[in-house]
Amino acid sequence: MEEEPTAGTSGAAEERPAPPGNAAGEAVPAGGSASADEAAAPQTPERKASARKASARKAPAEKSAPAGKAPAAGRPLVAPGKATAALKGAPVKSVVEPAKGESRIALVRRARRINRELAEVFPYAHPELDFENPFQLLVATVLSAQTTDLRVNQTTPALFAQYPTPEDLAAADPEEVEEILRPCGFFRAKTRSVMGLSKVLAEDFGGEVPGRLEDLVKLPGVGRKTAFVVLGNAFGRPGITVDTHFQRLVRRWRWTDETDPDKIEAAVGALFPKSDWTDLSHHVIWHGRRICHARKPACGACPIAPLCPAYGEGETDPEKARKLLKYEKGGLPGQRLKPPQAYLDAGGRPAPPLRAG
Structure with missing residues (x-):
């Protein structure tokens, strides 16, 4: 038993109704109304001329107006792909993106969180002189x-x-x-x-x-x-000590792009309460001396790796990175550093950093 063709199929057995037409076999436009007398009437030259004039009067409207919507008066039609394009000569509104795609609020929160994490790692940070x-x-x-x-x-x-x-x-x-x-x-x-x-x-x-x-x-x-x-x-x-370690780390963390020490001091100071400045300096300097070295930062053993946009510039393997921790070789007592495993994900890999933005 053969199945009947369903709607939308193109089987040869499918029969489609013939479009309505006139006596001469010409199709009548959809939506048009043709009476039996008009269909049977012969196509005289006068009738053909009248039909051409009527068609010419309808053509402009059919050509310019989209289906179901009349064109706005005095406004040219625009292709969909160009509808949002800026007009030539029109003022363009510029949007200034935050540095590295990170908002000011996000930067402040990230910077302060880094300081809190370092305070847990180096609770006894102090001048080493x-x-x-x-x-x-x-x-x-x-x-x-x-x-x-x-x-x-x-x-x-x-x-x-x-x-x-x-x-x-x-x-x-x-x-x-x-x-x-x-x-x-x-x-x-x-x-x-x-x-x-x-x-x-x-x-x-x-x-x-x-x-x-x-x-x-x-x-x-x-x-x-x-x-x-x-x-x-x-x-x-309170004061911020901008030494070589401090300069390197705050740029590596994208707290600022400044290179002048006075400008770095001003930029970083604006991210923290004044009461945090002195301890912040100790935390950053200690971290720079012990973990985040200039040439070979120990990324795989870094306690703030998830917050660092520069993660991956140094050694990311936890065991290899741990060997780069300078202060574990005879460092001062009282220093606490979580083992590298504390910063690994479920698969045993370093937790991915939270990139800026």
């Missing part, structure tokens, strides 16, 4: 330029034992000071700086380190970075 008073911190910070804090800590005990006050250091023999500071590198320039600032402290500030930024930056060899180290850690006044 040994000091007992503001004067010792000021001198040690000046000496730390172009050398390590460890080297400075090995050098300053002998310096402060022989010259404990600004007055003592200002009156010292430069050659003797140079010999003490030789292990720190650039010892002649550093000798001039520490003796020069000691002289200014003794003569202008009664032998005391001032607690104001505008006074500190007037001392020989003291810039904003050194001043903020002293203010934040000796006087408890």
Whole structure:
């Protein structure tokens, strides 16, 4: 038993009704009405001419108006693909995209979350220069330029034992000071700086380190970075320390694209409450020294990998990355670092970073 053709099929057995036509076999347009008399009437020349005139009157409307909708008066029809194209000469509204596709609010939230995560990893982050008073911190910070804090800590005990006050250091023999500071590198320039600032402290500030930024930056060899180290850690006044580690990491995290230290300080400071600035500096610097190195960052063992847009610039294998963690080789006590497994997904891979935006 054969099945009947269904609607929409094109079987040969399907019979379709013939379109209505006139006596001459010409089809009548759909929707048109033709009476029996008109169908039977012969097509005289006069009738054909009349039909042509009627067709000409209908043609413009049928050609310009879309089906079911009359064209708007005075407005040209536009192809669908060009309907949203900007007209030539019309003002174009420009939309300024946030840097790296991340909104300001998202950037602030991500930056503060990174700081909170680092605070858990480095709860005891502090200046790694040994000091007992503001004067010792000021001198040690000046000496730390172009050398390590460890080297400075090995050098300053002998310096402060022989010259404990600004007055003592200002009156010292430069050659003797140079010999003490030789292990720190650039010892002649550093000798001039520490003796020069000691002289200014003794003569202008009664032998005391001032607690104001505008006074500190007037001392020989003291810039904003050194001043903020002293203010934040000796006087408890918030400040951002923009050293080489800080500069590298905040650009790597896309907190800012600035390269000038003063502009970096302003840009990053705007992301955090002022009360967070000093601890933020410690967290970033500690992370830069121990995990997020300049050449081989330990991405696979990084506690903030999911928040870092630069994830993957370094070693992503957890075990290999763990070997790059410098401070695990004889680091200071009290440092807490979660094992790499804490940052792995269910498949044993590092959790994917949350890209900016």
